[in-house]
Amino acid sequence: MKRPIRVVMAKAGLDGHDRGVKVVARALRDAGMEVIYTGVHQTPEAVVETALQEDADAIGLSLLSGAHNYLFPRVAELMKEKGMDDVLLFGGGIIPEDDIEGLKKHGVERIFQPGASLEEIIAYVRIAVAKRRGQPA
Amino acid sequence: MSGVVRPGPAVPAPAEPHSKGPQWQAQYEAAIETHPERKARFSTLSDIPVGPLYTADDLPGFDPERELGRPGEFPYTRGVYPSMYRGRLWTMRQFAGFGSAEDTNARFHYLLAHGVTGLSTAFDMPTLMGRDCDDPLSRGEVGREGVAVSSLADMRILFDKIPLGEVTTSMTINGPASIVWAMYLAAAEERGIPFSKLGGTIQNDCLKEYIAQREWIVPVKPAMELVVDSFRYGAREVPKWNTVSISGYHIREAGSTAQQELAFTLLDGLEYVKWGVAAGLDVNDFAPHLSFFFDVHNDFFEEVAKFRAARRIWAREMERRYHPTNEKALLMRTHAQTAGVSLTAQQPYNNVVRVALQALAAVLGGTQSLHTNSLDETYALPTEEAVTLALRTQQVIAHESGVGDTVDPLAGSYYLEHLTNEMERSFERYRDEIDGMGGMVAAVERGYPQREIIEASFHFQQQVEEKEKIIVGINKYVSDADEAKVPTLAIDPEVERKQIERLTEVRAKRDPGRWREAMERLRAAATSHSELMPEFLECARAMAGVGEQVQVLKDVYGEYHDPGYF
Numbered sequence: 181m182k183r184p185i186r187v188v189m190a191k192a193g194l195d196g197h198d199r200g201v202k203v204v205a206r207a208l209r210d211a212g213m214e215v216i217y218t219g220v221h222q223t224p225e226a227v228v229e230t231a232l233q234e235d236a237d238a239i240g241l242s243l244l245s246g247a248h249n250y251l252f253p254r255v256a257e258l259m260k261e262k263g264m265d266d267v268l269l270f271g272g273g274i275i276p277e278d279d280i281e282g283l284k285k286h287g288v289e290r291i292f293q294p295g296a297s298l299e300e301i302i303a304y305v306r307i308a309v310a311k312r313r314g315q316p317a
Numbered sequence: 318m319s320g321v322v323r324p325g326p327a328v329p330a331p332a333e334p335h336s337k338g339p340q341w342q343a344q345y346e347a348a349i350e351t352h353p354e355r356k357a358r359f360s361t362l363s364d365i366p367v368g369p370l371y372t373a374d375d376l377p378g379f380d381p382e383r384e385l386g387r388p389g390e391f392p393y394t395r396g397v398y399p400s401m402y403r404g405r406l407w408t409m410r411q412f413a414g415f416g417s418a419e420d421t422n423a424r425f426h427y428l429l430a431h432g433v434t435g436l437s438t439a440f441d442m443p444t445l446m447g448r449d450c451d452d453p454l455s456r457g458e459v460g461r462e463g464v465a466v467s468s469l470a471d472m473r474i475l476f477d478k479i480p481l482g483e484v485t486t487s488m489t490i491n492g493p494a495s496i497v498w499a500m501y502l503a504a505a506e507e508r509g510i511p512f513s514k515l516g517g518t519i520q521n522d523c524l525k526e527y528i529a530q531r532e533w534i535v536p537v538k539p540a541m542e543l544v545v546d547s548f549r550y551g552a553r554e555v556p557k558w559n560t561v562s563i564s565g566y567h568i569r570e571a572g573s574t575a576q577q578e579l580a581f582t583l584l585d586g587l588e589y590v591k592w593g594v595a596a597g598l599d600v601n602d603f604a605p606h607l608s609f610f611f612d613v614h615n616d617f618f619e620e621v622a623k624f625r626a627a628r629r630i631w632a633r634e635m636e637r638r639y640h641p642t643n644e645k646a647l648l649m650r651t652h653a654q655t656a657g658v659s660l661t662a663q664q665p666y667n668n669v670v671r672v673a674l675q676a677l678a679a680v681l682g683g684t685q686s687l688h689t690n691s692l693d694e695t696y697a698l699p700t701e702e703a704v705t706l707a708l709r710t711q712q713v714i715a716h717e718s719g720v721g722d723t724v725d726p727l728a729g730s731y732y733l734e735h736l737t738n739e740m741e742r743s744f745e746r747y748r749d750e751i752d753g754m755g756g757m758v759a760a761v762e763r764g765y766p767q768r769e770i771i772e773a774s775f776h777f778q779q780q781v782e783e784k785e786k787i788i789v790g791i792n793k794y795v796s797d798a799d800e801a802k803v804p805t806l807a808i809d810p811e812v813e814r815k816q817i818e819r820l821t822e823v824r825a826k827r828d829p830g831r832w833r834e835a836m837e838r839l840r841a842a843a844t845s846h847s848e849l850m851p852e853f854l855e856c857a858r859a860m861a862g863v864g865e866q867v868q869v870l871k872d873v874y875g876e877y878h879d880p881g882y883f
Contacts, residue, residue: 189883194442194458196531199572199658202771202883203778219879220531221446223454245442246697246808250457276696276805294662294695295791298782 185213185309188236190227191220192255195245200272204240207298208305224251228258231267237309238268241288248275248283256287268308272296337370345369362616362786363574364776365739371731379734384629388724391636393628394737395725396683397648402721406434408686409711410487410652414439414464415698416812418474421464424701425479431705432712435686436479437487439463440497445532447493449864450816460812462698463489467820468862472500473507482510486517487562487652492534494521495547496866499853502555506858518559518608518652521547524585525564527761529571529770531879534867537758539874542846544589545596548603550850559608561589562652568766569612570658572774575623578612579740580747581757581766583630583649588757590639600639604646613679614656615671618733624682625725625733626740627651634748653679654688660695664790665803668692673710680714681727687711697805767882820862827860835859839866843873 189205191198198220209215216234218227231239239259243251248271256269272292275283280291289308292301310316337345359367368375386392389399398404411433413424425436441463443455450459450467459465466472476486481504490497498519505515523540526533533540544561551560565582573581586607593603611627613620631649635641655675660668669692676689689707691699699707715721727733751760760766780786787793836859839852856866 193456194446194448194454198531199570199774203572203775205883206771206775207778215883217881217883219881221454221879245458246461247442247457274695274697277802278805294660295788297792298778 182315185238185305186216186234186236187213187238187240187305188216188218188227188231188234189240189242190218190222190230190255191242192222192224192227192251193243193245193247194221195243195247196220197244197273198242200244201240201242204242204272204298204301207302208240211302211306213305224254224258227255228262228264231259232262232264236267237312238270238305240305241269241271243271243273243275246274248273249279252283252288253286260287266312268305268312270304270308272301337372337374341370356785358785361575361619361736362614363576363619365576365619365736371735373731375731375735376738379738381729384734384738385728391647392632393648394625395728397628397650397685399724401683401724402680402715403724406715406721407680407684408435408485408652409433409708409715410435410437410686410688411704411708412437412439412487412489412654412688413704414441415462415806416460416464416808417815418464418466418471420460420812422475422477422479424704425476427701428704428708429479429484431708433708435485435487437688438475438489440488440490441465443467444497444863445490445492447496447534447863447867447870449862450813450820452864457813459816461808465812465816466497466500466863467816468823468860469500469503469857470819470823470860471816472497472504472857476501476504481505481508482514487520488517489520491520491523491526491530491532492540493863493867494519495543495850496853496856496863498547499850499857500863502854503857512555513557515555516557518562519547520562520564520610522561522564522585522610524588524757524761525567525582527877528568528581528585528766529573530564530567533877535870535874536877537761539870540877541589541592541758543849543870545592545598546849548589548593548606549596549598549848551606552598552602554850558606560603560606562608562610563589564610566610566612566654568770569614569656571770572658572777573770574773574777575614575616575619576740576743577747577766577769577773579623579627579630580744580751582609582611583627583634583744584748584751584757584760586631587634587638590635591756594639600641600646601643604635604639604641605643605648608685609649609651611651611653611684612656612658613653613675613682613684615659615675617674617678618730618736620675620678621682621727622733622736622740624651624653624679624684626737626744628683629737630741630744650685652686652688653682653684655679655690657690657694660690660692661788661790662695664796665692665695667790668695669706669710672707673714676710676714677718677720680720681725683725693803693805696803697807700804700806703803764880764882767880771882823860823862832859832861835861836865836869840869840873843870 270290388396442458563586565578569578628649632647691703
């Protein structure tokens with residue numbers, strides 16, 4: 181039997197903008213996933229540790245403070261250090277177009293910008309996690 | 318959640334029957350037979366049901382003398398001043414701050430040269446959270462979302478060549494508000510400007526931090542004591558200063574409805590007054606220094622109604638609870654900012670139009686000052702060109718539209734007065750609920766307003782997904798073609814390194830004896846719950862950093878952690 185997808189929704193750094201992350205967390209939960217929300221002001225280390233302890237399939241990182249070019253790569257780096265190659269890293273927030281390619285190179289698979297629909301995010305997480313598990317979505 | 322009576326609008330209310338006379342009703346039925354109504358249910362952005370027509374029937378028992386009065390007269394529905402914009406226009410106050418103190422000082426001079434009439438400072442995240450720029454959690458954040466101010470050294474540069482005795486300055490800072498305000502006072506003192514001449518506002522609204530904005534430093538009760546401490550000092554030493562800006566803006570941006578924004582903000586205000594009075598302050602001395610700050614969103618009439626209702630409710634509640642003899646204690650004076658959350662990254666030029674409509678609503682709502690957002694703010698902090706356009710939007714409304722030439726021109730509109738009444742009714746339901754819990758501090762500690770907002774924001778997102786609420790460029794009229802690209806502001810990555818260098822230098826060069834004594838006195842005052850503002854001022858003069866002073870407060874009062882509701 182397939183176990184439900186487990187997602188850690190996270191806020192790293194000092195950013196307090198949390199409307200988006202909570203709406204997405206709620207939508208993923210309503211879509212049948214197990215969602216852990218870290219709350220705001222987490223260190224990258226704490227985010228990765230939570231994902232490890234929760235045996236998460238995915239980390240969804242939200243950032244609207246402009247610190248994405250440090251915090252996203254830092255989370256990706258820590259995930260590599262911990263051998264979490266099978267865990268999906270995606271994100272969303274106020275991220276300028278020009279920064280997205282760079283973040284993808286660091287291992288952030290997908291960035292959702294303002295205006296993304298919940299339906300789109302749910303579908304993406306289902307498919308991307310299934311791919312990593314080697315299962316059909 | 319069954320059995321819970323929710324005062325908010327998360328559960329849509331049924332459409333109201335509207336009796337407009339049998340003849341008109343028949344004509345209406347016939348008309349919609351031919352042209353069916355565009356929606357199954359009409360409601361405002363915040364889900365107040367909207368009927369097809371409003372008449373005197375919708376205002377049963379409406380007494381204009383009692384409900385509206387005259388501008389500048391109780392209950393101030395029509396405005397806090399008798400002449401409103403015929404004498405002086407609202408203050409055009411653009412919120413600005415990015416990079417280093419030098420960068421932001423240059424932007425301030427640019428804005429003043431282009432006609433802003435008040436300054437408003439945006440600090441970066443480390444400053445807002447009371448952390449030094451070299452704190453591990455500050456990495457990547459220095460100068461990003463606002464200007465980095467770590468000590469008096471930065472404050473001097475930030476306001477260099479700005480006439481502090483003439484321009485009023487607003488500072489959006491909360492947890493460490495007193496510490497940063499003290500640095501501003503110390504900078505003015507060095508330039509020989511007496512405190513009595515300084516005008517401005519510190520946001521200093523801790524309650525909405527737990528409710529919405531999440532820039533807290535200590536738990537709720539000690540945070541309230543810090544706010545009351547600034548009331549005491551301000552009323553005595555800096556009489557032209559607003560020592561709190563009770564803010565609905567962040568509550569709304571966190572996803573609340575207009576009714577929740579209105580209710581939670583005014584109830585926050587009433588809680589500050591309660592704490593001030595309990596601490597022995599005279600309501601006639603400090604309540605006139607309370608100012609407000611509201612969001613102004615897309616639903617035009619709902620927003621105008623919100624501002625009018627806010628004035629009426631504040632006057633009535635203050636009168637009922639405290640009977641102040643100083644009339645100024647009854648006035649709900651407010652700043653407004655257009656809704657950042659309403660802007661879209663898609664088709665960004667549409668944002669110019671949204672901002673114009675929202676700004677118009679704020680003016681027709683009778684705001685005292687206004688910030689208009691820039692079209693590029695879903696990408697980054699605004700460029701100089703984008704800010705200029707946002708400011709010009711206000712200037713066009715002020716000088717070309719004519720809406721400020723008479724006071725409260727929309728008064729008496731059946732629909733608007735109906736909505737204004739609805740806003741007041743909704744406030745009363747929340748008031749009874751929260752008063753029943755023992756007030757806002759108790760409600761916040763229970764997570765009540767936090768959860769109400771989460772419900773409302775999720776409900777709204779669902780309405781967008783279902784296309785019950787339309788956002789142009791998002792769920793209707795979506796462009797497949799390449800989006801219009803707007804230029805965005807980039808922050809120099811060197812800012813963080815230079816800021817750390819400057820703070821290191823400040824620490825190395827300051828008088829260690831004076832610094833140590835100031836810090837020890839601060840710790841002693843915090844521990845004994847004595848007056849803190851004089852200590853923060855001495856710490857500023859002794860070149861103590863924001864982060865180290867906040868650390869003292871955390872050592873004494875403890876820290877607050879996000880309960881992580883969702």
